Amino acid sequence: RKEVEQDPGPFNVPEGATVAFNCTYSNSASQSFFWYRQDCRKEPKLLMSVYSSGNEDGRFTAQLNRASQYISLLIRDSKLSDSATYLCVVKAPGANNLFFGTGTRLTVIP
């Protein structure tokens, strides 16, 4: 079983739409969670960390459900510039490794 699983999409949404991505992780002892963004042919970059109480950064909201081992990312009022692949990332407990999901591809359409 993979450490992190995501729906690969693709998600094609119109500008202004709200879209949500989900991912699940297998190790219940995991402590740190992140969403990274990767543009086509570019390196991954941190979008936001995910905190236990949930957190918001502008149009982006991240949620964590430890009981279900589930992480989500909500994007409101989608912009064309939001088109990218969104990677769910989990840090293994007691180790320095980040485990990446396969990514969910988002295309925002004019």
Place this chain on the structure above:
Amino acid sequence: DTAVSQTPKYLVTQMGNDKSIKCEQNLGHDTMYWYKQDSKKFLKIMFSYNNKELIINETVPNRFSPKSPDKAHLNLHINSLELGDSAVYFCASSQAVLSRAEAFFGQGTRLTVV
């Protein structure tokens, strides 16, 4: 002032050759990583390394070896290249002691084995 830089950006080589990819970070981080991103875009950890410990993903063939001359560099050496080694290789670094540490990635090296 690139934080994590890796060279070359593109590498095309024949099967059986030996090649190296270099990585340098100027962030003062204590941990560096190599990731492989295959054709399905899946990012998989290959190695993580700090000045105390090398952690190797057991699925990585021993033809791959990381070499760290100092804290700011982690190079990847690959022996006897195979067609299946074609992928994008990303170097990254983080201040790994902090659980919420952000990993910074290099721009990637697109390796094509022919």
